[in-house]
Amino acid sequence: MNRQSPSQGSAGQAGRGSNSAQTFAQKALARAAGRERVEVGEVVDVRPDVVLSHDNTAAIREIWREFGQSQVVIPEKMAITLDHAVPAPTTRHAQNHAEIRRFVQEQGIRNFFEVGRGICHQVLSEEALALPGQTILGADSHTPHFGWLGAFGAGIGRSEVAALWATGELWLRVPESIRIELDSELPKGVTAKDLALRIIGDWGADGGLYASVEFSGSGVEAMSIDSRMALANMMAEFGAKSSYISPDGKTRSYLEAALERRAAREKKAGTAEDFSLRVAESQLFPDEAAAYAATYRYSAGKLEPTVSCPHTVDNVAPLSAVAGTVVQQAFIGTCTNGRLEDIAEAAEILQGRQIAAGTRLLVVPASSMVLQEAMQRGYIQALVAAGAAIGTPGCGPCMGNHMGVPATGEVTISSANRNFRGRMGTTEAEIYLASPAVVAASAVAGRIADPRDVVQEK
Amino acid sequence: MIRGRAWKYGDNVNTDVLFPGKYTYTARGRDEIASHALEDLDPAFAANVCDGDVIVGGRNFGCGSSREQAATCLVYNGVGAVIAQSFARIFYRNAINNGLLAIVCPEAAQAIQQQEHVSIDLERRTIESASGRFEFPPLSVTVREILEAGGLVAQVKRRLASARTAS
Numbered sequence: 109m110n111r112q113s114p115s116q117g118s119a120g121q122a123g124r125g126s127n128s129a130q131t132f133a134q135k136a137l138a139r140a141a142g143r144e145r146v147e148v149g150e151v152v153d154v155r156p157d158v159v160l161s162h163d164n165t166a167a168i169r170e171i172w173r174e175f176g177q178s179q180v181v182i183p184e185k186m187a188i189t190l191d192h193a194v195p196a197p198t199t200r201h202a203q204n205h206a207e208i209r210r211f212v213q214e215q216g217i218r219n220f221f222e223v224g225r226g227i228c229h230q231v232l233s234e235e236a237l238a239l240p241g242q243t244i245l246g247a248d249s250h251t252p253h254f255g256w257l258g259a260f261g262a263g264i265g266r267s268e269v270a271a272l273w274a275t276g277e278l279w280l281r282v283p284e285s286i287r288i289e290l291d292s293e294l295p296k297g298v299t300a301k302d303l304a305l306r307i308i309g310d311w312g313a314d315g316g317l318y319a320s321v322e323f324s325g326s327g328v329e330a331m332s333i334d335s336r337m338a339l340a341n342m343m344a345e346f347g348a349k350s351s352y353i354s355p356d357g358k359t360r361s362y363l364e365a366a367l368e369r370r371a372a373r374e375k376k377a378g379t380a381e382d383f384s385l386r387v388a389e390s391q392l393f394p395d396e397a398a399a400y401a402a403t404y405r406y407s408a409g410k411l412e413p414t415v416s417c418p419h420t421v422d423n424v425a426p427l428s429a430v431a432g433t434v435v436q437q438a439f440i441g442t443c444t445n446g447r448l449e450d451i452a453e454a455a456e457i458l459q460g461r462q463i464a465a466g467t468r469l470l471v472v473p474a475s476s477m478v479l480q481e482a483m484q485r486g487y488i489q490a491l492v493a494a495g496a497a498i499g500t501p502g503c504g505p506c507m508g509n510h511m512g513v514p515a516t517g518e519v520t521i522s523s524a525n526r527n528f529r530g531r532m533g534t535t536e537a538e539i540y541l542a543s544p545a546v547v548a549a550s551a552v553a554g555r556i557a558d559p560r561d562v563v564q565e566k
Numbered sequence: 567m568i569r570g571r572a573w574k575y576g577d578n579v580n581t582d583v584l585f586p587g588k589y590t591y592t593a594r595g596r597d598e599i600a601s602h603a604l605e606d607l608d609p610a611f612a613a614n615v616c617d618g619d620v621i622v623g624g625r626n627f628g629c630g631s632s633r634e635q636a637a638t639c640l641v642y643n644g645v646g647a648v649i650a651q652s653f654a655r656i657f658y659r660n661a662i663n664n665g666l667l668a669i670v671c672p673e674a675a676q677a678i679q680q681q682e683h684v685s686i687d688l689e690r691r692t693i694e695s696a697s698g699r700f701e702f703p704p705l706s707v708t709v710r711e712i713l714e715a716g717g718l719v720a721q722v723k724r725r726l727a728s729a730r731t732a733s
């Protein structure tokens with residue numbers, strides 16, 4: 109399948125901004141560096157507000173030990189989740205988790221999330237551990253996820269996390285910014301995932317290389333929080349350093365509720381007013397006249413369900429071009445599309461239907477909170493009745509560790525973010541990426557299918 | 567001076583083919599990490615690569631995961647440098663942080679042929695091979711300092727030590 113021509117995109121003019129106006133990335137990194145302002149291209153030492161790691165924490169600890177410290181210097185900023193291979197599939201994986209638990213205990217890390225709590229990006233979002241305008245650096249490539257709440261999130265390597273534990277500081281280059289505007293609300297059946305795949309298909313997997321991608325427009329304002337997370341998260345596949353969506357009323361109420369839940373659990377005092385003040389005070393917005401390396405405009409009415417074909421994410425095609433491809437496995441989950449909205453869409457399609465013979469459907473909620481809400485609303489019951497297998501909240505088979513790896517020669521349609529050769533464990537398997545609704549419809553049809561067709565057939 | 571043969575690959579060489587995700591939480595030792603290098607891209611690589619050899623990639627080299635073994639598996643195999651048209655940002659940082667020279671030079675990346683002898687002079691910023699002589703842009707000050715220190719861990723160790731003696 110060839111790359112689609114960028115029919116909906118149009119490059120804007122670079123450098124239309126005045127010198128004093130700043131992008132979000134400039135403002136966020138200036139704050140993190142303790143500076144008045146910073147310029148694009150400048151290298152600055154930042155002190156992030158949150159440092160994330162997961163199953164890789166034991167390996168990071170080994171690097172950190174080389175520094176000869178007995179205590180990390182930023183225990184309160186660290187957040188650690190066990191999510192990538194949970195529950196442990198082998199003794200070696202279990203050993204890895206055991207080492208992490210020991211480290212957490214020994215260092216007194218409070219923000220530690222056990223097996224079953226969920227995927228790092230989702231859990232930290234649900235816990236409101238990062239607030240708008242803050243900087244979060246994570247030993248995970250999908251850290252641009254935190255753009256959904258207007259935070260600066262960027263992925264880094266293991267040695268860099270070790271260095272942060274030891275010093276609290278790391279250098280970052282202030283990135284150029286790209287602006288992407290969505291003119292109006294997405295039509296029914298078209299999701300944030302389809303928009304993300306379209307953007308990546310139009311401009312390539314390196315189309316946003318090194319850049320901070322800022323989204324705007326009424327189409328983004330109309331999106332639910334779950335959809336915004338999917339969009340921001342997918343920018344990792346665009347090569348972006350970070351992403352940004354302006355915080356609004358929806359963002360603030362999500363975060364305020366999260367802070368309230370956390371305060372109640374930790375038996376800390378705090379009023380709704382305190383929470384809303386904390387969220388409101390930290391938010392940052394780009395200046396109107398800020399300079400962008402490029403501006404791409406998308407018109408919602410022209411978007412359609414989109415599928416990414418093997419073996420690169422930018423190898424996209426309209427759903428209609430690949431419909432009919434036989435699939436053996438369908439997977440709904442991951443930090444991109446394992447949220448309540450995603451499971452709701454799947455449940456709506458699968459309600460009263462059965463998964464096709466010869467096809468299996470795995471559903472792995474992104475977090476325990478998603479799982480609980482999906483149970484309360486009857487979604488999980490509908491999925492199980494249709495024949496789906498439900499997995500422990502976490503990354504599931506996304507990166508080929510366990511819990512649903514394909515056999516050689518099999519085809520998987522997945523709501524994940526990557527379809528690289530070998531990603532799910534074997535190079536002899538094909539992975540198609542799509543929205544959860546398309547994955548659910550494909551599970552019913554046994555071949556890649558349009559949800560609108562499956563629903564009509566009833 | 568870095569001297570070796572070229573191992574040439576295409577665009578968007580991702581971290582899953584450089585170092586498969588299924589080993590990322592269990593493979594810890596140098597030899598074990600080295601043995602899985604490029605397993606899903608070029609199964610002949612790990613057994614045949616020699617000290618000083620150079621990886622030549624296209625655009626967006628190292629895209630995908632943040633896994634540092636995508637860079638360390640090359641270092642542990644003695645790879646001297648990676649030349650590419652462009653690098654994914656986390657891979658680039660991981661390479662530099664582990665003392666692996668990552669050079670952005672689109673002309674060289676395109677021209678150099680598989681298994682060609684390549685020599686790189688970091689001082690003069692030149693790459694030479696049968697396909698030609700190429701110049702590459704200066705490394706940023708930050709990157710040069712990390713490379714000169716012998717990687718990020720060594721640099722941080724030094725900083726911590728001098729902070730200790732100062733206080």
Ligand code: SF4
Pocket residue numbers: 192227228248250442443444502503506507525
């Ligand atoms: S769900 Fe997949 S992409 Fe997301 S953090 Fe887990 S392994 Fe990475």
